[in-house]
Amino acid sequence: MTPKETALALMDAALKAADPHLAVKRNLGIEGNNLVVSGERFPFGGKIYLLAFGKAACSMARAVVDLLGERIEEGVIITKYGYAEDCPRLGRLKVIEAGHPVPDGNSLLGGKLGLELAEKVGENDILLVLISGGGSSLFLLPERGITLEDKIQTNELLLKSGAKIYEINTVRKHISAVKGGKLAKRVRGRVISLILSDVVGDPLEAIASGPTVKDPTPFGDAFRILKLYGVWEKLPESVKRHIELGLEGKAEETLKEDLPNVRNFIVGSNTIACESALAKARELGYNALLLTTTLEGEAREIALAIGSIIQEIARYDRPVPKPAVLIAGGEWTVTIEGKAGLGGPNQEFALSIARKIEGLNAVVLAVDTDGTDGPTDAAGGIVDGKTLGLLREAGVDVEEVLRRHDAYHALEKAGALLKTGPTGTNVNSLVVAVISKGRQ
Numbered sequence: 001m002t003p004k005e006t007a008l009a010l011m012d013a014a015l016k017a018a019d020p021h022l023a024v025k026r027n028l029g030i031e032g033n034n035l036v037v038s039g040e041r042f043p044f045g046g047k048i049y050l051l052a053f054g055k056a057a058c059s060m061a062r063a064v065v066d067l068l069g070e071r072i073e074e075g076v077i078i079t080k081y082g083y084a085e086d087c088p089r090l091g092r093l094k095v096i097e098a099g100h101p102v103p104d105g106n107s108l109l110g111g112k113l114g115l116e117l118a119e120k121v122g123e124n125d126i127l128l129v130l131i132s133g134g135g136s137s138l139f140l141l142p143e144r145g146i147t148l149e150d151k152i153q154t155n156e157l158l159l160k161s162g163a164k165i166y167e168i169n170t171v172r173k174h175i176s177a178v179k180g181g182k183l184a185k186r187v188r189g190r191v192i193s194l195i196l197s198d199v200v201g202d203p204l205e206a207i208a209s210g211p212t213v214k215d216p217t218p219f220g221d222a223f224r225i226l227k228l229y230g231v232w233e234k235l236p237e238s239v240k241r242h243i244e245l246g247l248e249g250k251a252e253e254t255l256k257e258d259l260p261n262v263r264n265f266i267v268g269s270n271t272i273a274c275e276s277a278l279a280k281a282r283e284l285g286y287n288a289l290l291l292t293t294t295l296e297g298e299a300r301e302i303a304l305a306i307g308s309i310i311q312e313i314a315r316y317d318r319p320v321p322k323p324a325v326l327i328a329g330g331e332w333t334v335t336i337e338g339k340a341g342l343g344g345p346n347q348e349f350a351l352s353i354a355r356k357i358e359g360l361n362a363v364v365l366a367v368d369t370d371g372t373d374g375p376t377d378a379a380g381g382i383v384d385g386k387t388l389g390l391l392r393e394a395g396v397d398v399e400e401v402l403r404r405h406d407a408y409h410a411l412e413k414a415g416a417l418l419k420t421g422p423t424g425t426n427v428n429s430l431v432v433a434v435i436s437k438g439r440q
Contacts, residue, residue, distance in 0.1 A: 003363040003434040006284060007382065010277040010325065010432045011367055017276030018369055018425040020056035020132060020196050023268035024063035027194060035126060037192055038265050046124030046189065050075030050093065051114050053139035054132030054208060055100065055370075056196050058087035059424055061130060065090055073125075076117050078110035078138050086424070103137040108148050111141030111178055118186045125189035133198030133370075133426040135208025136169070141177040143242050143251070150236035151175065161229035165199075169209050173254050174222040174246060175239055179209035181255025184262045191262040197269040198426045200331050201294050204264050212262055215254035219246030269293075270329040270428045273369065277432060281325040286434070288325040295330030295431075299345040300352035300402055302332055306364075306431060307356025313435045314360045326433040334374075334405055341406025344374020346429055350381025350416065351407040355398060358388040361436040367418055370426035374408075379420040380429070381411045390414045 001009065016022065027038045034041040035048075050072050052061040057079040065072065065088035075093040077084075080100040087095045094113060098106035121127045142151045154175065158168045173180030184191050193212045195204070204213040223243055226232040232240070245251035266272075271293045281288035291309070295302060306328060313324050332345045343351075346366040353364050367373070367380035391398055394413045401410045411417045 001284070003361070003436050004382065004384065006286075007363045007365045007432045007434045009284070010280050010327070011365060011430065013280035014273035014277040014430055015369060015423050015425065018268050018273040018427040020059040020268060020425055021063045023196060024060050024130070024194055025066070027265060027267040028064065028067055030067065035192070037194070037263070038267070040263070042126065042190060042192060044126050046122055046126070047073035049073055049117055049121050049125060049127045050130070051117055051127060052076070052130035053078040053110060053114065053135045054130070054196070055080050055083060055134040056132035056425060057130060058084055060132060060194065060196065061093070062086060062088045064128060064130065074117065074120070076110065076113045078107070078114070080134055080138060098138045100134045100137045103140045103148065103152060105148065107138055107140040110139050114139055115141060115178055115183065115186060118183055121187050121189040123188050127187050127189060127191050129191060129193040129212055131193055131208050131211070132196040136172060136179070139178065139208065139211070143175055143177050146175055146238045146242060150238050153236055154239050157231045157234055158229070161231050163225060163229045166206055167225045169206055170217045170225055171222045172209050173215055173217070174219055175242055176209065178211050179254070180215035181210060181213055182252070183211035184259055185255055187261070189261065193262075193264045194267045195264060196425065196427065197266050198428060200270070200296060200428060202266055202269050202271065204266070213264055214256055214258055218253065219243060219251070223247060268425065268427060270430070273427050273430060274327050274329040277327050277430070281327070286323050286325040287320040288327065289320050291326055291328040293329040295328045295332065297332055299332040299334050299348040303349045303352035304356060306433065307353045310357055310360065310362050310364070310433050310435055314362060322435055322437045324435045326431070326435070328431040329428060331428045336405055341401070341404045342376060342409060343405055343407035344368065344376055344378070344380070346373040346380030347376070347378060347407035347411055347417070348402065348405065349431070350383045351398065351410055352402060354383040354387040357383070357385050360385040361438050362433060364431065364433045365418055366429065366431050367420070368429050369423060371420045371423040376408050377419060378408060378417045380418045381407065381416050382418045383414070383416050387414050387416055
């Protein structure tokens with residue numbers, strides 16, 4: 001393989017490990033009257049119910065139906081508009097397409113039907129819950145007295161406020177009837193959640209706002225966040241009133257303890273994807289190093305940091321000798337001020353790192369694992385030691401392009417756009433660097 005072919009092969013290995021359908025199949029099985037999940041056995045003598053929500057809901061549900069088929073008593077699947085084609089065809093399963101990233105009436109319907117399903121589960125029954133990215137908006141049920149419009153307005157205020165995602169989730173949980181473990185609290189029988197993580201570090205309480213997981217944050221935290229970011233006075237009255245009731249101990253808190261009837265399993269994540277790429281690199285004979293699966297920051301800046309490690313390997317054979325592979329996963333961002341061009345965080349990462357690897361016998365790809373990087377048809381970018389020279393010859397000022405956040409058009413001129421099409425999964429972003437012996 002060429003270095004570029006190797007980088008693409010490692011990306012393919014990572015995406016295969018993150019495939020929702022295969023992830024469920026790897027982790028779910030039946031042995032006699034036991035449901036086996038990630039090696040743990042759960043006896044079942046009653047009924048099995050299925051609740052799936054998120055952008056990968058249909059693919060995950062199809063794997064469950066392949067295994068359990070007619071054993072499934074009833075189920076509800078909620079996914080994004082246009083994503084239902086992959087859903088299993090079983091009469092007892094209700095399939096709902098809903099709004100993402102902005103929830104709509106169908107999101108509300110999905111929340112109601114999901115909660116009704118959970119409340120049907122008897123003491124000897126099992127509720128299988130399949131959770132994937134997008135679940136926060138696709139599976140939605142505000143607390144009593146709060147309308148869908150109130151919930152949307154609150155979310156928009158928080159998104160514009162500069163609050164961090166975990167802070168936004170803290171507020172979301174406290175105005176929801178199903179998030180923050182409240183769904184699990186309604187189930188009398190066994191709850192088994194299979195989770196595809198789209199959150200850096202895989203904190204269970206943050207994925208889809210943790211409907212089956214205990215939540216460490218109280219109403220006081222939600223109130224503090226709303227005050228801190230200047231949102232409180234702008235909130236709909238229904239939301240303010242609910243938070244106030246919570247502060248007074250008159251509204252239901254989120255789940256605060258592990259429930260003995262609930263088990264949560266991460267079956268797909270950035271960590272699993274990166275580890276698969278690492279194993280493939282070693283299989284191909286490379287000295288491979290997994291740097292981190294929690295890489296965060298401004299795309300162009302962290303690209304320079306990774307680029308410096310690549311330079312160190314190319315020149316001094318440290319921290320690993322050539323031929324080498326570096327792998328990193330996480331979620332990087334682009335901060336835009338004023339008018340911007342076309343691109344995405346992974347394209348900006350690729351263009352930025354091209355400056356550091358010029359002249360080196362190295363290939364670097366940066367990819368969003370869902371196949372869509374920013375508002376473009378590209379998943380990211382793939383560059384090598386010649387990319388910067390090609391851009392100079394084309395009259396492209398890379399520094400100016402980065403300033404304008406127009407990485408797409410620059411990479412297009414260098415033949416360095418990475419296009420995968422929709423992958424059917426989403427476990428954040430991935431960087432693969434292949435450093436070979438010699439020079440370009």
